[in-house]
Amino acid sequence: MVGAEVVKGRGLGLSALAPRVVQSEIRAMTMESDRVGGVNLAQGVCDTEVPSVVAEAAKAAIDEGHNIYTRLDGIPRLRRAIAEKTERMQGLVVDPEREVLVTSGATGAFHAVALALFDPGDEVLLFEPFYGYHVGTLRSMRVVPVAVELEMGSWALDLDRVRAAITPKTRAIVVNTPSNPAGKVFTRAELEGLAEIAREHDLFILTDEIYEHFVYGEAKHISPAAIEGMRERTIIMSGYSKTFSVTGWRIGYVIADAKWLGAIGYFSDLLYVCAPAPFQHGVAAGIERLGRTFYAGLALEHESKREMLVGALRDAGLDPYVPDGAYYILASTAGLGDVLEGENAAQRARSLLKKTGVAAVAGSAFFRTGKGEDLLRFCFAKKDEDLEEACRRLRSLK
Structure with missing residues (x-):
C-alpha cells in the first residue's frame, strides 16, 4: 500500500x-x-x-498390516507387557491403561517429560559425570541443569552436595541408574537418601533406567519408584533399545502416576505422534517371551x-x-x-x-x-x- x-x-x-x-x-x-x-x-x-523372537514378530507385524498410527500411548499389548514385567522384576504394580506411555525411545520419553513438568528458568539436578542428552534436552527448553559431582572413581553420592545444590527454583533430580558414562548403580541407601530430600523439598525424581538389565557382580538395580513413599513423585523412563539391541527402532516408555501421564502423553504425541507401530509388536513379543x-x-x-x-x-x-x-x-x-x-x-x-x-x-x-x-x-x-x-x-x- x-x-x-x-x-x-x-x-x-x-x-x-x-x-x-x-x-x-x-x-x-x-x-x-x-x-x-x-x-x-x-x-x-x-x-x-x-533376539529372533523380537525380529520375527516385527516382520510379522508388517506383513499383518500393523503399519499405521497407533494410539499415542502405544498398543495395549505392549503397555500390558511393560506393566507385567515391571511388577514381576521390580515389584511395582502399574496400571497399563493409565500409567504407561510408549514413547519414541527413552530420549523421546525424557523430552516429553521435561516439557510436561518444567518451565523456563526451573532448575533440575543431575549427577556428574552426566549423560549429555539429558543436559542438552533441558537446555533446549531453557531449563537450567545443575550438576552435582559424584566422587571421582568410586562415583559415591554425597547427599550434602545434593542439599547444597537445591534452590527455590529446583524442581527435580535426574537419576540415571545404571549410568552412562560411569556405569554407576545407585544403591538402596543412596536412593533412600535422595527420596528423603525429594520429599523434604517436594521434588520429582526422573529416573532413566535404560540399562536396568546390564548389572554386574553384586550390583542390583533398584528403581527410585520402589522406595517407600516415592511412587507418586517418580517418573520412570526406560526402553528396549539396549536390552533387545534395537537402538534404531526407538521403542521407549514412561511409567508415571496418572495425574502426570496425560500431559506427558500430550507432548509425546505432539513431538512424535507415536512410536513405530510394527516395532511395538516386536518388542511386546520379546517382553512376553523372554524372561529372567x-x-x-x-x-x-x-x-x-x-x-x-x-x-x-x-x-x-x-x-x-x-x-x-x-x-x-x-x-x-x-x-x-x-x-x-x-x-x-x-x-x-x-x-x-x-x-x-x-x-x-x-x-x-x-x-x-x-x-x-x-x-x-x-x-x-x-x-x-x-x-x-x-x-x-x-x-x-x-
Missing part, C-alpha cells in the same frame, strides 16, 4: 539458543570413525544380535565383554574405572602422555583413532567445562569379533 509504514522484524537468523549448540562429541567421533573405517567404541549403538533367564544371560554376556575390554585398556596403558552396570568404561589417559597427542580429551580421542583405528569419546563430554579432560569413554556392547579386534588394536599402543 502506498505510504504505508514498513515494519521490519528481527530478520533472518538463528534462535538465541542455537549458536551455543555444538554437535554431540559422540556423534562427531562416530562420523570420524566411519570416515577412517575404524572400530567404533564411541557410540552405544549396541550392535549385538537382535534372558536378562541374566544378557548381563553375563556383557560382563564378559567388560572384562575383555578392561584387560585391553590396562595392557594399552590406560587406567579404566570398572563399571558396575551399563556398558561403558571411563578410562584415564594420564599414563599415555607420551603416546597420545593433544592437550585435551577431544584431541586425545582423535589421536587414539589415528594411531589405532579405535574410536572413543572425550570424557569432557560428560562433565562441566574444564573437567574430564584426561578421560576417554569406551563402549563394549559390540559383537565379540569386533570387540576382539578393537582390543588387539588398543594393545598395539604398547
Whole structure:
C-alpha cells in the first residue's frame, strides 16, 4: 500500500539458543570413525544380535498390516507387557491403561517429560559425570541443569552436595541408574537418601533406567519408584533399545502416576505422534517371551565383554574405572602422555583413532567445562569379533 509504514522484524537468523549448540562429541567421533573405517567404541549403538523372537514378530507385524498410527500411548499389548514385567522384576504394580506411555525411545520419553513438568528458568539436578542428552534436552527448553559431582572413581553420592545444590527454583533430580558414562548403580541407601530430600523439598525424581538389565557382580538395580513413599513423585523412563539391541527402532516408555501421564502423553504425541507401530509388536513379543533367564544371560554376556575390554585398556596403558552396570568404561589417559597427542580429551580421542583405528569419546563430554579432560569413554556392547579386534588394536599402543 502506498505510504504505508514498513515494519521490519528481527530478520533472518538463528534462535538465541542455537549458536551455543555444538554437535554431540559422540556423534562427531562416530562420523570420524566411519570416515577412517575404524572400530567404533564411541557410540552405544549396541550392535549385538537382535533376539529372533523380537525380529520375527516385527516382520510379522508388517506383513499383518500393523503399519499405521497407533494410539499415542502405544498398543495395549505392549503397555500390558511393560506393566507385567515391571511388577514381576521390580515389584511395582502399574496400571497399563493409565500409567504407561510408549514413547519414541527413552530420549523421546525424557523430552516429553521435561516439557510436561518444567518451565523456563526451573532448575533440575543431575549427577556428574552426566549423560549429555539429558543436559542438552533441558537446555533446549531453557531449563537450567545443575550438576552435582559424584566422587571421582568410586562415583559415591554425597547427599550434602545434593542439599547444597537445591534452590527455590529446583524442581527435580535426574537419576540415571545404571549410568552412562560411569556405569554407576545407585544403591538402596543412596536412593533412600535422595527420596528423603525429594520429599523434604517436594521434588520429582526422573529416573532413566535404560540399562536396568546390564548389572554386574553384586550390583542390583533398584528403581527410585520402589522406595517407600516415592511412587507418586517418580517418573520412570526406560526402553528396549539396549536390552533387545534395537537402538534404531526407538521403542521407549514412561511409567508415571496418572495425574502426570496425560500431559506427558500430550507432548509425546505432539513431538512424535507415536512410536513405530510394527516395532511395538516386536518388542511386546520379546517382553512376553523372554524372561529372567534372558536378562541374566544378557548381563553375563556383557560382563564378559567388560572384562575383555578392561584387560585391553590396562595392557594399552590406560587406567579404566570398572563399571558396575551399563556398558561403558571411563578410562584415564594420564599414563599415555607420551603416546597420545593433544592437550585435551577431544584431541586425545582423535589421536587414539589415528594411531589405532579405535574410536572413543572425550570424557569432557560428560562433565562441566574444564573437567574430564584426561578421560576417554569406551563402549563394549559390540559383537565379540569386533570387540576382539578393537582390543588387539588398543594393545598395539604398547
